Amino acid sequence: MRFTTIPTASKRSRATLAATAALALASTLAACGAAEEGGGDDEIVIGISLPLTGDFSEPGKGIQRGYEAWAEYVNANGGLLGRDVRLEMLDDQSSAERVAADYEKLINQEQVDLVVGPFSTRLVIPAAQVAQDYGYLFVEPAGAAPEVFEEGFENLFYAAPAVADDHYKLLAEHILSMPESERPKTAAYASMDDPFAQGTAYGLKDALEEGGVKTVVDEVYPPNTTDFSSIAAKVADSKADIVVGGSQYQDGVNLIVALQQLNYQPKLAAFSTAPTETEFAEAIGDKTQGIIAPTGYTTKADYPENQEFVKFYEEKHGEAPGEDEANAWTTGQVVAAAVEAVECAEPDPECQSQLIDWLRENEVDTVVGPLSWDDKGRPQSAHMIQQWVDGEIKIVLPKDQAEAEFIFPKPAW
């Protein structure tokens, strides 16, 4: 072993290197920002961070398509306050750490005029915090979980009909109104540990427990779970009358396949999100008959705003918009309504607080119907219940909007 010394000359050059690096850092980062200053007089820049890669990339891209379609539509119809709308989008890689940095950057470096929200509760909360700290209005398309509204944000508005707990409200009412002999007695719940997914399942669970339906299985799994065989084994073993999945997309599919593998046949199966996706039927081998899902949006709703949206979107993409696209479009509509009403879209706090105040007081007509909010930013409408009937997903509740009869009990899958 030898004890030797590092030549000091190299130590000095190391210090110089470090100093140069530090300086270069400050100047180049500033340079990338300075290249794109926020909107001038002729355009309104809207800053958005979206999960385009990572866990939430699938819905993230849906939201992106919705925002882009909305901006195009607005620009084709004369813009906002006579100014063109330009979207400034960043990818947060589905990471909460990134999303905060992204909004920090949008607000300070790009100096955007407005910001709108990302996807998923987990990303909405840190993002809303940054927006609030800089006094920005924050309308968001996807952050339905109860936690979002309990953080005391004063700038936040959720642009969809109802918060997660209320998604199954109509289904719960329907089940509890069944005659005693038909009504299910036991229920099994399996939910992703995600504020939104869990919120939907537990909303139904609370309502059903109150109505006397016994909970026999209550499982929560982390978002990265891929093996559902043991959860399915427990659900199948309990022989529960109904199964409720608080799911996003793939986990819902996996759970259904695992339940099929165990030949478990419930009288009713309700899953959030997954059954509304286009690939769902193929993914579970077309055994869809009777599967239920809540939805905040349908292309068939007869609001004039919606018909225009569907027409515009279909022309552009050649296919009907989904719920994510509609939520993003709704977000755009809500922001636009406020901007038109108070006639400003500037980063300065006064304009932003006027926008916030206006939304507190007013109702906005959107593709999902008229929306208004309570003082925490919760929307005040209800979700519809859809069911797979003969290879198509159709609205079954509420009765006055139903396209098909509610199927109960569910046929075997």
Next chain:
Amino acid sequence: MSLSLLLQSLILGLLLGGLYALLAAGLTLYFGVMRVVMIAHSAFLILAAYLAWFFTKQTGLDPLLSLFITVPLFFAAGYVMQRALLSRLRPATLTMMSVLLTFAIALVIEGGLGYLFSGTQRRIQLGYSGASLELWGARIAVVKLIAFGLAAISLLALFLLLKKTRFGQALRATIQHREAAQLLGIDTDRIAGFGFGLGLATAAVGGTALALDATIYPSLHWHWIGPLMAIIVIGGLGSIPGAAIAAMILGVTQALLQIPMGTTWAQTVFYVALFATLMFRPQGFFGGRLAQRF
């Protein structure tokens, strides 16, 4: 808890244990021939699963057929990786630096998969994915049975290869005493390369088996590397039978613990067993003298 649920879980555990056993055998093989902790093993596993998925998606053929492509490909990749990259490292710092190097390879694979196929979860759509057989009131999914069969056959083939062939003897000699093997005229460098190729071939088989009945996404490999590394330490670093036995025991234990504890907590059994092993029997429970020094 009912008896049928117990039986069901036992079956699930055995089926899973088989896959663990095959993969851990590969991991311990690398350690045996080169004293290398191969972090990228599970990344290659996921890569093989993606290749199977992509193969089925493009051709519409059964994913099992992709084995004819992935196994030779991975064998070659393993050989090249050992000869071109790992053998360049200095012997004095081999253990640490090989961890970093294979870790870097894992990152490149994960990032590449994410770039090509996005982070979206994927699953092969199979006509028989929901099918199952009945056994004493329990259900065995056909896809899981195929996966287990694949793992069992490969493990048996690996065992026979090591025990019955000249190459196997040379490989075992290299594992046991490299210098002595050299003196006997064995080209240990080549043999080590082949050993690496074999290890990576197990990842190809395992990946295809995995793809039959699971969802895959690029960062899934982190989910696998922990349990696999725990298995090879518990089984005794470098011991293939030890790894296989530890894998079966832990797979079944995990499945049974899932009944009272839930999926996530049950997975901690691997790490609890790992810490207990290091505290009380650092050389592992089935391992030879190799393990003591590393």
Next chain:
Amino acid sequence: MLSASSHGRTPAAIRLVAAVVLLGLVLAFPALAPDPFILSVGVVIASYAALAVAWNFVGGLTGYISLGHAAYSGLGGYGTALLITEAGVNPWVSMVVAALLVGAAAVPIGIASLRVRGASFVIVSIALVLILLLVAQSWAGVTGGSNGLRVPRPFGTDVLRPEQHERFFYLFVALTLVALVLWWLIDRSRLGTGLKAIREDEDKAQALGVPTFAYKLVVFVVSAFFTAMAGGMYALWFGSLDPIFQFSILTGSYLVLMSLLGGVRSLLGPVVGAVIVGYAVEFFKNQYGDTQLHLVALGLLLALVVLFMPDGVIPWLTSQLDRFRPGGTSIREVDAAQLAEERKALEEAKR
């Protein structure tokens, strides 16, 4: 051990001036930063620097490479958050107490993982992160499950966000400085000598009577403590904890890359590495934001460093520069393996 200054050609005074100027530049950064976003990037880099220096207590002094230091920073963050929200302790006290607790928890972990050589140490370091991720996700009653925890702000609401960034920047710099001073002291102590003996040849060190196990354990615990401090401070700054990010092997691997890049054997190496890597991450995101290519880049960079510059890029660069310097001293720190290789090369050249 000889002190560097007595042999150097540069007078101590000049080196002191250089250090002061460097520190001055760092401290002036918040004033120079053109907007709060860049300031926030500065905070992230400063936190990386603190973490990398903390990592280097084990990595640099003993040569044991831990890929799982995110375990300690995550525990520090969760501990801080829980002490504030559940026990109502003052945020700063929480941070220190949490770090002390993590240091205490590192004792049994160190005993389990340091008894055996390299391979098991790495496996345990990775396993620890994975197990903690599982626990953080499952133990929803305490850790908030996959949703994580919200951490209350340590400053009042009247402190605006840019000002918070500024304060936390100085706090991270202060933490880094404290860790650097301690590293420097250990490096020059009997303990440091023993540790470096372990790094070069653990068997020989043991034979020479160095209490290898105890020495390794001491720096391991110190490293866990500082990592937890940095983690707690990050939690206070960022305001929320997401288990997947807190207990991520990727975070740990960034620390390894930073230290290796800057040079694990030198005092300032990890800091330089943190600045380079932290900046590169932001730059890469700016250029290629929407893809997973940053993982590929990280992987390739790590592989290059491991294969060609295992002593660090900066030491490699400076040694290349020194070749051209007239009268440059030929003495440099080498380990036994390098010496053997050099000798071999010389012999071959003679033939």
